[in-house]
Amino acid sequence: MKTKTWKINKLEKICEILNNKRVPISQKDRISGIYPYYGASGIVDYIDKYIFDEELVLIGEDGAKWGAFENSAFIASGKYWVNNHAHILKPNNEILINKFLVYFLNYSNLEKYITGATVKKLNQQKLKQIEILLPPLKEQKRIVGILDESFANIDESIKILEQDLLNLDELMQSALQKTFNPLKDTTKENYQLPQDWEWKSLGEICEINPRNKVDDEINISFISMDKILDGYNNKFSYVIKKWKDVKKGFTHFKQGDIGLAKITPCFENKKSVIFNNLENGIGAGTTELHIIRVGNYIISKFLLWFFKTEKFIKNGILNMTGATGHKRVPKDFIKNLQIPLPPLQEQEKIASYLDELSLNIKDLKQNYQTQIKNLQELKKSLLDRAFKGRL
Known part of the structure; x- marks a missing residue:
């Protein structure tokens, strides 16, 4: 499609800005209701009254993102309220379709219009200067029609893939x-x-939070909480340190020990690992771990999978102690934890089965995530084609 008939105009020339009609309501003063209460990026609440009863375009003034493809703008329709974190635009529909404006704003990189270093903001003066591409109205309708249909199909496919990802978690x-x-x-x-x-x-079959006795000059592996990944198949990035530098004030572990995160939200996210590839078979690290050293009755892999169960996680959360936001699973809970224990040979078979299932699920997840990423890139490609006149 040739673009020689397309024009460019500043936003202030083709949109009425209705910011004088917006009214913020503090959370304590809001009364729950059925009407959407919009902020910078969408609906933030539902209240008992409304200001607007028409379709308008909103774009974040602060607390939003304005890069290309960031969904900076969106449609508000029906009866609703808008606070002072979103600009309110009423396009001149004789020359500009609401949805076309939204698509174009979300396609565009608006960073050059943003002010502020610490608190970024698209102020009204800069908003007015945004240059809007204006094809003929008939062409706008055609573009919007294609994008609406294409995006609806893509979004439905993404929704199905996201549900497939959830189904895989449920399967595990x-x-x-x-x-x-x-x-x-x-x-x-x-x-x-x-x-x-x-x-x-x-506590009967394992050591809980053991202490190592090692020569001060021996090199050992040191690991911080940010390196504790979910699953013992992952490779860690250890720092090599002298034992004398970490033997006090840190957690101790050895090759094959299990590290179980005890603080929220790491515990809730099932962050537990089996330590391997340790320098001289010895390690130390964050005190936000419980270390479990298995005995002769249980194998590490079997116990690690038990730590991944929803029942264990829920019980651990119920037994956490400490201040809100920094609660921890206490040692006594781990020590008194009852484990269903099959014979060692069966533990090996169970762990091997769960390992294989987990790897298969991981592969499927990566496949679904790649498909989702490709579909999101397709949306960007369609927008790019649309506004370069090639749709």
């Missing part, structure tokens, strides 16, 4: 539940186990 948790409760007994605590299984407290 279902497998874990069946693994550790093979008889599907609904008893809340110490449910019935197969004949050759038994309940054991972790």
